[in-house]
Amino acid sequence: MNEPTPDRLRTDDGDLLLAPDAVMTPDGPRDHYAAVVSGATFRAVGPAERLAREHPHLTPVRLPGHILMPGFVDAHHHLTQSFGAALAFGEPSEIFRRVWVPLEGSLDEEAVYVAAKLAALESLRGGFTTVAEAGTRAPVDVELVAAATRDAGIRCVLGLVCNDVDGDTETTLTGAEKHLTRYGVEELIHPSLAVSVPEAATARTLRHTARLAAEAGAVVQIHVNEHLAAVERSLVRHGLRPLEYLHRTGALGPQLLAAHATLVTPREVTLLADSGAAVSYNPVASAWKGNAVAPATTMAERGVRFGLGTDGTRGDAFRLADAAEFAQRLAYGLATGDSSCGAGWTWLDRAARGGADALGLGGRTGRITAGAAADFLLVDVSTPETALSWDLPWELVRRGNRDQISAVFVGGRLRLWRGWPTDWDGPALVRRAAELAQEVMLRAPVTRVHPTSADAWAARS
Structure with a gap:
């Protein structure tokens, strides 16, 4: 041949x-x-x-x-978490406080760059040409993440975290405006705003980041209705579920990229459809550390915009598309006799064109x-x-x-x-990442509930 x-x-x-x-x-x-x-x-x-x-x-x-x-589009990633990808295995669902916050907080500038570039390399190897970075918690300039993806050669929707509950709202909003301007004309870097979860930002910031993003043609990435604990916190604090609260604050609209949306009521699906908001459906994350599977086939039927995301689990686009269909079949199709669950074409389309649309890049990528x-x-x-x-x-x-x-x-x-x-040394990056990961893990105050698989096996003997 x-x-x-x-x-x-x-x-x-x-x-x-x-x-x-x-x-x-x-x-x-x-x-x-x-x-x-x-x-x-x-x-x-x-x-x-x-x-x-x-x-x-x-x-x-x-x-x-x-x-x-x-090329596939990863609609939800955490690029600077790549050093600890396996730390979530076997852990209870809501691990960001015990694992991801302390891990990312222990990254220095070189570690941020190498971790993000390693994640970008894995994504490219898996067929992704675009990734949405949901915003790092590392105490560094996000330009390091931009540089890593730019140097790797992948398209990146770069989130800037705008949490302000424990900070200064004016400084947060000024930073958001600067971020949208800073990357407004780049070929591969597309600016985005991000809020970790709705309760991490004031109502004013939720409302104003939505407006700023809409005016800039960008998206606001927010983890929404992912875990039972998050839904219950919102009900206790606001008397509303997270998506309902975003609707009340004026943050629900076409600029919103709702990450996960696994625990949604019929009313919340209607809110998503009527508002034009988009969702990143993350089926592997549901299997590995979730409380539920997003009703993606129902969302498709209701006209809710959505793409597929890895949540940093593994950068393998074909396995992601398989998981998207497989999760729908197990969670919903078996109970209703739906043997197709959207058919193969649905998941290829959502993994490319649907993801690009969810990220605000539908006019640019995701189609041949x-x-x-x-x-x-x-x-x-x-x-x-x-x-x-x-x-x-x-x-x-x-x-x-x-x-x-x-x-x-x-x-x-x-x-x-x-x-x-083809134009930089991938194996050398992997070697350096292995060295830095060891250093980071020695100083990161990560707390795991379960032992390693080898220790768990030994305890059974």
């Missing part, structure tokens, strides 16, 4: 005419389609023969056995179409998992693997080839 090579996929010297076996368009896979990449965007997408005629100066790069599909950013994957479908294809979207959801990803492009540039960066 005539294998593609990295040298044939570089855009440094001009445009590319890519001719795979199929292109995953917004209307589904199309055989014998091609795409012209010009700079950071797609110039044209259509039948390969037609594009070859219309661009006679370009030599088609044949990609046998491959499909060209949109002329004028969109050239954020895409070349996926080898000649492997045993997908070669005998009867329904490619379903098969990619249930049988696709990240080791089938030959190339990852972001903004028209080849960023990864066969799982590793």
